[in-house]
Amino acid sequence: MNKKPFHSYYMILIVVAFTAAALLSAFFLMRSRNASITGYIASSELENEALITAALQEEVKTNPCSDLSVPTCLTKIEDTYFLVDCYHNQVIYHDNLSDPIWQWNVMTDEIDRGHTLASDGLVYLIDDTENNRILIFEKKDGRFLHTQTFSGIGNRPHYIIYDEKTKTFYAWSSMSGEMYLFRREPDGTRMYLTEIRRVASLDGVYVRSFTIQEDIIYFVSGNASIIEADLHTFRILNVYPVPDTMAGMIQLARIQDYFYLTISTDITGNQDYATILRTKDLSGLIDGNYEDVYDHFIGGGTPYYITQIDNDWYLTEHRLPGHSVWRFRIADNEIRDVETIY
Numbered sequence: 001m002n003k004k005p006f007h008s009y010y011m012i013l014i015v016v017a018f019t020a021a022a023l024l025s026a027f028f029l030m031r032s033r034n035a036s037i038t039g040y041i042a043s044s045e046l047e048n049e050a051l052i053t054a055a056l057q058e059e060v061k062t063n064p065c066s067d068l069s070v071p072t073c074l075t076k077i078e079d080t081y082f083l084v085d086c087y088h089n090q091v092i093y094h095d096n097l098s099d100p101i102w103q104w105n106v107m108t109d110e111i112d113r114g115h116t117l118a119s120d121g122l123v124y125l126i127d128d129t130e131n132n133r134i135l136i137f138e139k140k141d142g143r144f145l146h147t148q149t150f151s152g153i154g155n156r157p158h159y160i161i162y163d164e165k166t167k168t169f170y171a172w173s174s175m176s177g178e179m180y181l182f183r184r185e186p187d188g189t190r191m192y193l194t195e196i197r198r199v200a201s202l203d204g205v206y207v208r209s210f211t212i213q214e215d216i217i218y219f220v221s222g223n224a225s226i227i228e229a230d231l232h233t234f235r236i237l238n239v240y241p242v243p244d245t246m247a248g249m250i251q252l253a254r255i256q257d258y259f260y261l262t263i264s265t266d267i268t269g270n271q272d273y274a275t276i277l278r279t280k281d282l283s284g285l286i287d288g289n290y291e292d293v294y295d296h297f298i299g300g301g302t303p304y305y306i307t308q309i310d311n312d313w314y315l316t317e318h319r320l321p322g323h324s325v326w327r328f329r330i331a332d333n334e335i336r337d338v339e340t341i342y
Helices: 004-038 049-057 282-287
Strands: 041-044 071-077 080-085 090-094 105-108 117-119 123-128 133-140 143-150 157-163 168-173 178-184 191-198 207-213 216-221 225-230 236-241 248-255 258-265 275-279 302-309 312-318 324-331 334-340
Touching (some): 105 133, 143 191, 248 302
Antiparallel strands (some): 123 133, 258 275, 312 324
16 A cells, blocks of 8 residues: 555645744744833823814913923924923923023923923923833924823833934933834824833943934943944944943033033932033043033033034033023034023
8 A cells, every 4th residue: 555645644734733833933922022012002192183172272381480490401393492390390391591481381290200302393202200101292283282101111211312314212211221212103193112122231220311423322321331332233332431430420412522421420329529521532531531621610510411402502400509501502622602591
């Protein structure tokens, strides 16, 4: 009797079974990966026209505070200025920097110790640091409406920027070494969490910000070093150690020929070491090759984030002698026209 056909039949069944098992495995793996991303989409705050209409009819809140409490970030989107007033748990906005702070309007007071705001001109992302959330806003009829909420975003999300080149919002979780990448649909305003990248060595390390320069990303880390990585892969390219006296870095900003560093504390957490330094070469920091430029300002406080608006630079500062916002210019690597605006 010829048993070959019978043998071939079982071989085909085995191949089919293995193929099916592989496909199912791939399906559930992909499903698991997708769930880990889409699971962060918590809710849509405004899901229909009735809710939008109701929100537009609510009265715009005027800033109830006559001063600032730990201002962290000043930025300008189109013709509107936004200021994150961290310890007042609000983001405020206005059309100029001349009017007193109590004349500004409140964009949101739904946050707990938020730090930054970023926008592509269509949607606005705010980190809600202590609640581990990212809030999405849109501007409709001159009003800012809260349209989406992403919950469970790392551990104290602390810094957001929009990178025009990659059309991506980068939101950093300050205590877990995770970067959450948000993108919106091409022809709409719906936001999606599309990727989570990680820097393993920064898990559990307090990292207040990052800086994108072309295809490079820098992390000023609380473990006494600056990490330089590839923006697209997060592969670490260089690590620049810094002295213990500047271990508590806040931000790195590249302005003309210098890297500017705002410092909050030394390695022990002592704010007496708060200052602003600059250097042309990050590798020289450990050997003391830097210049302290905080004396261009009053000094004695804690400088925080530096942002550029038009042709000027702005510095937020807290702790004594005050909670301030500074404006200054840099021409030919010289700091000029320093003034307090708030």
